[in-house]
Every structure is written in structure tokens, then in C-alpha cells.
Amino acid sequence: MAEVIVYSTDSCPWCRKVEEYLQMNNINFDVKKVDQDREAAMEMVQASGQQGVPVVSIDGKMIVGFNKAEIDKALGL
Amino acid sequence: MTQNNLLDTVIIGAGLAGYGAALYAGRFKMNSVILSRDTGGTINWAHIVDNYPGIPNIEGIDLADKIKEHALKFGAELKLEEVENLQKEDNYFKVKTDKSEYLTKTIIIATGRERKKLGIPGEEEFQGNGVHTCAVCDAFLYKGKTVGVVGGSDSAAKEALVLAEHAKKVYIIYRKDKIRAEPTLYEKVMETSNIEIINNTNIIQAKGDGRLSHVILDNQYNGSEELPLDGLFIDVGYVPLTELARTIGVEENENGEIIVDKMNCTNVRGVFAAGDVTDIEFKQAITAVAQGSKAAYMAFKYVNTNTKPS
Numbered sequence: 001m002a003e004v005i006v007y008s009t010d011s012c013p014w015c016r017k018v019e020e021y022l023q024m025n026n027i028n029f030d031v032k033k034v035d036q037d038r039e040a041a042m043e044m045v046q047a048s049g050q051q052g053v054p055v056v057s058i059d060g061k062m063i064v065g066f067n068k069a070e071i072d073k074a075l076g077l
Numbered sequence: 078m079t080q081n082n083l084l085d086t087v088i089i090g091a092g093l094a095g096y097g098a099a100l101y102a103g104r105f106k107m108n109s110v111i112l113s114r115d116t117g118g119t120i121n122w123a124h125i126v127d128n129y130p131g132i133p134n135i136e137g138i139d140l141a142d143k144i145k146e147h148a149l150k151f152g153a154e155l156k157l158e159e160v161e162n163l164q165k166e167d168n169y170f171k172v173k174t175d176k177s178e179y180l181t182k183t184i185i186i187a188t189g190r191e192r193k194k195l196g197i198p199g200e201e202e203f204q205g206n207g208v209h210t211c212a213v214c215d216a217f218l219y220k221g222k223t224v225g226v227v228g229g230s231d232s233a234a235k236e237a238l239v240l241a242e243h244a245k246k247v248y249i250i251y252r253k254d255k256i257r258a259e260p261t262l263y264e265k266v267m268e269t270s271n272i273e274i275i276n277n278t279n280i281i282q283a284k285g286d287g288r289l290s291h292v293i294l295d296n297q298y299n300g301s302e303e304l305p306l307d308g309l310f311i312d313v314g315y316v317p318l319t320e321l322a323r324t325i326g327v328e329e330n331e332n333g334e335i336i337v338d339k340m341n342c343t344n345v346r347g348v349f350a351a352g353d354v355t356d357i358e359f360k361q362a363i364t365a366v367a368q369g370s371k372a373a374y375m376a377f378k379y380v381n382t383n384t385k386p387s
Contacts, residue, residue, distance in 0.1 A: 009214065009217055011124075011136075011213045011214070011216075011217075012211070012213060012214035012215075013117065013121035013122060013137070013138045013211070013213065013214065014121075014211065014214060015214070016121075016138060017115045017116065017117070017121070020115075020116065020157075021115065021157055024157055025157075035217040048205075049205075049206075050204070050205025050206050051205055051206060051215070051218055052204070052205035052209055052211075052214065052215050053214055053215065054214075064205060066115060068114055068115070068157075068159060068175075069159075069175075072175070
């Protein structure tokens, strides 16, 4: 099973959309709140090369924004 | 994989117009599916909505979730699938998604609209590194910093108000002589001490080294065409998402919006449209839901008077 991490903030609509999409496809994932966890924020910026949320990490592959096609491809949906 | 049962209606788009349609389609006992890449639509980006009757002072995304929950209660099924192709047959339509194919007697198009790009050098280069499109998502990055919002609409004013809660200084940069936000919002903007409006000015370039550091204006501001900014939020209007509708001959106006009559019928029999994708002048949450309900009613009438199951 792929390791999935969603980097998000509480107020971010796209973050909730990403989480909703993963839930509807029965994908287990962890959430890291980058506005509350500085280490997670640094990790996201370093790995994705940018600061905006959401970012989805799927087995280390960083997908910026809610990019359904890329998420589907990475998870084989 | 084609779903063999012939649906009464397929609603394309899960924003408020789509939910309004789904709610009524469900109550009319229509066999219906909502197909959408994501849910909520443009209301997701409204920080606080305070003009939806009965539900005052609510975050846009929460309002969308409430209406979704209510709409789906009556039986419409929501599938997070992206519609790729529409095809008109003799007395039904084929709707192909990235996951499946559906056959339906009617279609309700509620695809909404997406944000326009500003189209300046640097916009793509600094995306996520100083250039953003969603204040409620990324405002937290700019605590104590200086940011700009490009645009003069209600939505741009709301973005500025969200940013003003975090940033030290917020500039609204607008190409005309006065932002056109509704009076209540305009008043709030004017009362917010860390928001300043720069009128009659366009941004012509975003510049920096690895991340945004300043923008170039087409007019001098405080004696300079360079305005130092840590962040720039772009909110310069929307483009209606009509590509799919166009493939089955649905007519649009000069702004690329679907032309509907007062009951949300398009020029194509069996195809209805609702919400921000249409030529309705007053694009609001309340009008989107209402349009969705009318489209569902007309689809219901159409199914009961014009089609025979094939």
C-alpha cells in the first residue's frame, strides 16, 4: 500500500477536496498541517520546491495542488 | 465500462447549482448521477458567506458541504469522475468519464467557471513561490509580510480581507478607477487599516530570484514602477467551463457563457444548464441553487413527456 501524506492547512478548500477524494477511494493517508508544524512546512517546501498547499506525497512523489490525474496515476486508481 | 441502465439525468458539476439540481432530481425520483472532478465549486473559495438565507456567517466550503449533504439525501449519487466527452444519440446522450460511461435521457450542465490567469511574465515561474490564487489556502504564509491582490471584484475584496488578517500590508491593485465590490464589502475594505487600494494600475511583470520579490506596475506608485511584494494573489475574473457543452452544440453568448431561457433550457433538447456557467447576470450562491432546481424541474418534465426508455 502506498504511503500517502497530505500537507495542508485547516482553512484550505483544495486540501479538503484532496482529502475527500482520497477518502472516497478508500486510500489511507496522514495529514501534516503546515501552518501549525514548522518542520512539516520545511519538509513540504524542500520536497515540492514551492510553498502553496495542498501537496500530496505518494511514496515520496510530490503532487502540488489537487491534480486528480496525477493522483490517479500514482495510486493506480 | 458502460453503465447499461439509462439514467433520467446526469448532472455535470458538483457546485451549488449541481446540488440544487440533484436535490430536486432526487425529490422528483429521477434516476440521476452527479459527475464531477471535485466538489463545492467556486463557493469553496469564499472565506465567509453571509448572504445565504437561513445560514448566516458560514465559511464557503462549509456551506457547500451542508448543501451537498442535503441534496444527496434524496437519492442522487455523487461520483468523483471527470467528464471527458459528451455524445448526442437519437433520444439519449452518452457521457464518458475518466472511469466509466453513462447513458442518460437528459444532461444538466453545472460546470461553473475557473479563475483566469493574469497572463504576465513571472506568473507561472513564481506560482507557489510568491504567486498564489487562493488566500484562504496560503494567507498563513504571509504573517507580517506585504502582499498584493490583483482584481476589483467581490471575490478580490474578500481575498484582501482574508490576507489583511495575516499580512502587515495588503495592496489591492486594480486596473480601473474604483473597485466594484458590493457596498458592504467595499465598506469593510475601506475600514481595514492595513489595506490600500492602488487604482488605474496594471501589474505587467512579477520579478524575483527563486521567489517573488516585487512587481512592475504600468504606472508609478509613490514615485516608482517597482512595488516590493512578498506575495501576490491573483483574482481577475473567471472563464466559464463550456468546452463539453460546446461539443453537443450548446449555444454560448459573447462572454462564452451558456445561453439559457428563464427555465434554464439550452438550445439543445434534453440539455439544461445552471449556475455560473450560464449567462445569468447575478452569479451568487442563492441564484445558482435556484437555477439548479429549475433545470431539474425542466429535465423531469422533459423525461416524462419527450422520451421513451430505449
